[in-house]
Amino acid sequence: MSEDIMLKMGRLSRAPAPRQALLRTVVCPMSQEKLDSGLLLWFPSPNSFTGEDCLEMQVHGGLAVVTAILRSLNSFPSTRHATAGEFTKRAFMNGKLDLTEVEGLADVIHAETEAQRKQAFRQMAGELNAIYSSWREVIVKCTASVEAYIDFSEEENIEDGVIEEVKTSLNQLCHQLERHLVDGRRGQRLRDGVHIAILGRPNVGKSSLINYVSRRPVAIVSPIEGTTRDSIESFLDLNGYPIVMADTAGLRNTTDIVESQGVQRAVNRSKDADLLVVMLSVTDLESTDDLEREISGKVTLLIDEYMEVRDVSDKSIIIVINKVDMNPRINQQTSFCFDTTRGQITISSLEKQSVPVVFTSITQEQGLDAFISQLTGLVKSLCADPSTESPSFTQARHRDHLSNCLDSIGAALNSIDTDVVVTAECLRLACVEIGQISGKISTEDILDVVFKDFCIGK
Ligand SMILES: Nc1nc2c(ncn2[C@@H]2O[C@H](COP(=O)(O)OP(=O)(O)OP(=O)(O)O)[C@@H](O)[C@H]2O)c(=O)[nH]1
Ligand SMILES: [Mg+2]
Structure with missing residues (x-):
């Protein structure tokens, strides 16, 4: 759709080179009236912010110009105004950003001080996501080991020491989570003041x-x-x-x-x-x-x-x-x-x-x-020091999921010597909790909370 708009409003016979500014006269597709002269930027999928085909028009900002261009855009049957945060939501849906990066982007937009900007930028760049993804991988690996142990231990063709390894990994992860939770209040303070x-x-x-x-x-x-x-x-x-x-x-x-x-x-x-x-x-x-x-x-x-x-x-x-x-x-x-x-x-x-x-x-x-x-x-x-320290979480939402995750891992460790079926279930819960932070597992409720602060056009 955006390619069609570009060709008609920029009076082009074919799409220009991707991601290169092109100076064109922008016209109304119905009357061919010249509306303005401006830059067209073409971002074909998947190399755009949202991951979809995207056209950016840079035109003069006067009310009459913008109104005329919007009216012309409206003449295409399937166009409509974006809702607040819709671009970012599409980027998330298309796997371009995870939820912590989305929140980082919102914080970058709203940052009022230098330290806030630094912290938000690191989160937007995916540093927090990298930590949680690595922890999630540990849980997934432990779950797989426990499930293999449940399925195959009776046939005794499973390596010795699997459960001991799982215990060691989970204990280490508990320790990291606890430290992260203690430090996290500092990240929240930096975000909120x-x-x-x-x-x-x-x-x-x-x-x-x-x-x-x-x-x-x-x-x-x-x-x-x-x-x-x-x-x-x-x-x-x-x-x-x-x-x-x-x-x-x-x-x-x-x-x-x-x-x-x-x-x-x-x-x-x-x-x-x-x-x-x-x-x-x-x-x-x-x-x-x-x-x-x-x-x-x-x-x-x-x-x-x-x-x-x-x-x-x-x-x-x-x-x-x-x-x-x-x-x-x-x-x-x-x-x-x-x-x-x-x-x-x-x-x-x-x-x-x-x-x-x-x-x-x-x-x-x-x-x-x-x-x-x-x-x-x-x-x-x-506050967390955004220049040197490893990133802290910044939202109450993160803290809740992290402490639920920690509780589930604790329960997994408590049951591992007596009932590995319970352990596997606890680990699945832990995985869901940590997955909800990045949005790997998401519900409309979570998305509503994350996207509510965005402005239209982002
Ligand atoms: N000499 C002197 N007077 C001061 C100083 N700081 C404040 N004042 C005066 O002390 C008086 C009270 O100051 P405020 O800032 O209103 O005091 P406050 O603690 O907010 O008082 P409340 O609102 O009543 O609790 C004012 O007349 C100020 O000008 C100071 O360093 N030296
Ligand atoms: Mg006073």
Whole structure:
């Protein structure tokens, strides 16, 4: 069909050389009226994005030109507008892309930061697919061995040690899957943004901080305690890494209904965050003799008062002591780290962490470079490094299939010494799960989820 369109609208007697730009006058096939002058690119099957015959017309983008060309295209009986993502869906159906590459392509289109673009590009280029395909092959091989063992073991013409080999392969695969699952949260964070919550008592400068980092006044700043009531989000590019920073209501006990809802929202937001910026003001520090102990005590108290230990157990924390301009003695301080292994911060779940402390004056623009550099370090450590690390999964969909696959392999290993028929069934399930990630095994539901974010024309 596209060849016919090309010949008629480009007034050609035969198809031009594939994949070479050809300057032609584009005409209406009915009236022969000249519509525009533009480039025709002919991609005969299978060497096109979709794998089907494809014609690309590069014409002037004005509304009248495009409308005239679309009207002419409509005069061919079997043409219609593509639906959103239809080109990519056809590419997938024709085996040009697997689902992880499709998702990578969507992420490349939507990438907002440099690190996101790198990660998406690697996924689009098939790196994740390569890993899952190799794992799937291991499962398929093990399934075949187990089935052969079931069919032939009684005749004893099967090699010794088959089951031992299967066990070794499956144990290795479990180990790889477990590691990949642990790392995977980092890939997801890079795709979706690291969630950061700023929390602290009223008036310490939380809104001032989000405004500084965002470089625009996203939140109202005022000397009145309890100015911020709602959580206010700002999506930002922090040195190439995506962050979603939330300013929150100051934590205090209050009888004001609206403010207490704000406090509850601040707590919820903090529970959901990957990273907490705990902010204090020097005006809240009573003595400067044992500053470290006082800061540690205040932070511990604040978190203990509003959250459970388990709420902070998986979070990174950075402490900001603001308004140092109001106490010249503290002003001399430079940043340091609490080593929680030495019990300087007594939140038991932070045992293995080092918590950086930075001193700032937002109004005087002091210490803010140190804050940004500490924050960037933590954000980077929470994300996958798309330049060096092996690719992480990027979607909850991947995680679900991977953990189901891991469960099935675990069940296969548990049954292998007692009932190999069960083992074979578990391995078949594991294979289905991992096959669903790449779309080797797909359902309309999965396809709908994957293609829903595409735009028309891709
Ligand atoms: N001296 C001094 N004042 C500051 C500094 N940072 C912020 N402020 C002032 O402190 C007051 C409170 O700042 P906000 O940013 O609104 O504080 P907040 O923590 O968001 O307060 P709530 O929304 O009430 O919880 C404002 O008047 C700011 O101008 C600083 O580094 N030094
Ligand atoms: Mg505020």
